[in-house]
Amino acid sequence: MTINWFKYSSPASFYSLAGKMIPIFAFAAVISLVAGLYVGFFVAPTDFQQGEAYRIIFIHVPAAWMSMFLYVVMAFWAGIGLAFNTRLSSMFATAIAPTGAMFTFIALWTGSLWGKPMWGTWWVWDARLTSELILLFLYIGFMSLQAAIDDPRRADKAGAIIALVGVVNIPIIYFSVQWWNTLHQGASVSINQAPSMASTMLLGMLIMVFASWMYSIAIILKRVRVIIIERESHTAWVAELQKKDSIR
Amino acid sequence: MNWSSVSDFFAMGGYGLYVWGSYVVTLICIVAEIWLISNRRRTLEKQYSLIRNINIRRDKK
Numbered sequence: 277m278t279i280n281w282f283k284y285s286s287p288a289s290f291y292s293l294a295g296k297m298i299p300i301f302a303f304a305a306v307i308s309l310v311a312g313l314y315v316g317f318f319v320a321p322t323d324f325q326q327g328e329a330y331r332i333i334f335i336h337v338p339a340a341w342m343s344m345f346l347y348v349v350m351a352f353w354a355g356i357g358l359a360f361n362t363r364l365s366s367m368f369a370t371a372i373a374p375t376g377a378m379f380t381f382i383a384l385w386t387g388s389l390w391g392k393p394m395w396g397t398w399w400v401w402d403a404r405l406t407s408e409l410i411l412l413f414l415y416i417g418f419m420s421l422q423a424a425i426d427d428p429r430r431a432d433k434a435g436a437i438i439a440l441v442g443v444v445n446i447p448i449i450y451f452s453v454q455w456w457n458t459l460h461q462g463a464s465v466s467i468n469q470a471p472s473m474a475s476t477m478l479l480g481m482l483i484m485v486f487a488s489w490m491y492s493i494a495i496i497l498k499r500v501r502v503i504i505i506e507r508e509s510h511t512a513w514v515a516e517l518q519k520k521d522s523i524r
Numbered sequence: 525m526n527w528s529s530v531s532d533f534f535a536m537g538g539y540g541l542y543v544w545g546s547y548v549v550t551l552i553c554i555v556a557e558i559w560l561i562s563n564r565r566r567t568l569e570k571q572y573s574l575i576r577n578i579n580i581r582r583d584k585k
Contacts, residue, residue, distance in 0.1 A: 317526070320526075321526065322537065327538070328536040328538075328543060329543060332543055335546055336546070375557065378553050382553055385550075386546040390542065393542050501565075502561060502565050502568060505572075506568065518575065
């Protein structure tokens with residue numbers, strides 16, 4: 277039996293596959309969101325230092341992780357699109373950017389609302405906060421550059437350059453709390469040591485991280501499907517879908 | 525159970541503004557994102573059914 281590894285790299289076949297996958301990921305997102313919020317608000321205990329304010333962690337940490345992770349995935353697909361000229365990879369990069377920017381904004385917003393009661397300030401220009409803000413600007417830069425170029429294939433290439441250069445910011449964000457003396461606390465969860473938090477808090481947080489993953493996959497697939505139809509409108513397969521009235 | 529009453533839950537030990545300010549804004553962002561994409565999708569579907577109807581009418585003639 278031969279497997280055609282590249283079957284789903286064609287927008288036409290990926291389009292229908294994505295349509296089938298969206299409900300699965302959306303369902304997983306809703307279930308894990310409910311479970312995560314339940315554990316976060318009703319199972320996890322009050323923090324002995326921060327009181328109830330720490331409950332912001334259940335969105336702050338997942339959002340911050342997603343903001344960095346989505347950027348790497350976006351840059352990866354943009355790079356593949358640039359190197360191999362594959363249409364779907366570039367469409368994916370374009371579809372990831374708004375969701376990544378949204379998570380970056382949420383990370384900054386919730387961080388600010390957490391910083392006010394704990395540090396006594398909404399914002400400081402410390403390394404972690406500043407590099408995360410630069411990440412937001414990178415996302416916005418990527419999106420506005422693509423929006424400013426009429427030819428989508430050229431927009432893909434220009435965007436890919438920004439995305440790839442910006443990757444250097446990701447380790448800076450991640451290690452900023454070690455490299456510089458920041459107001460932001462160090463990592464609560466890391467690979468080489470036990471997490472510095474109660475196990476139910478950690479559980480709630482990890483479920484919320486899973487929920488953010490599922491949400492991101494569902495919403496990005498939904499967006500990439502729209503982008504596929506918009507960009508492939510001149511092709512025979514879209515015309516075929518249209519004739520059958522089944523672009524849904 | 526962490527909360528003795530509903531108002532206790534909303535007060536969040538005096539940090540209500542910060543905690544709910546985080547959750548509500550996140551909710552707004554997510555709802556807005558879903559709405560924007562659905563809207564983009566509906567516009568596309570409308571365009572396509574419009575073209576389809578024109579084609580059907582043309583084919584009938």
